[in-house]
Amino acid sequence: MAYLDIMQLLHLKIGDKAHQWCVYADEQRVEAADRRAQESTREARSARRLERLAAEDILADAEGLQYGAETAE
Numbered sequence: 001m002a003y004l005d006i007m008q009l010l011h012l013k014i015g016d017k018a019h020q021w022c023v024y025a026d027e028q029r030v031e032a033a034d035r036r037a038q039e040s041t042r043e044a045r046s047a048r049r050l051e052r053l054a055a056e057d058i059l060a061d062a063e064g065l066q067y068g069a070e071t072a073e
Contacts, residue, residue, distance in 0.1 A: 003022050003025070004018070004019065
């Protein structure tokens with residue numbers, strides 16, 4: 001409610017509409033922050049999964065070199 005604090009410092013009369021607008025602005029700010037947090041969590045989860053898959057591929061390639069099928073002579 002920083003807007004209301006500024007209005008008080010300027011000695012402006014705070015009416016119902018101003019208060020309702022501040023409540024609405026705060027709700028929008030919180031919803032946007034929640035969406036960003038959820039997206040960053042989803043992105044982090046995807047990044048970790050990709051890193052794990054890349055590490056597994058590297059290990060599989062290394063094991064393939066050690067234990068891969070070879071032609072019998």
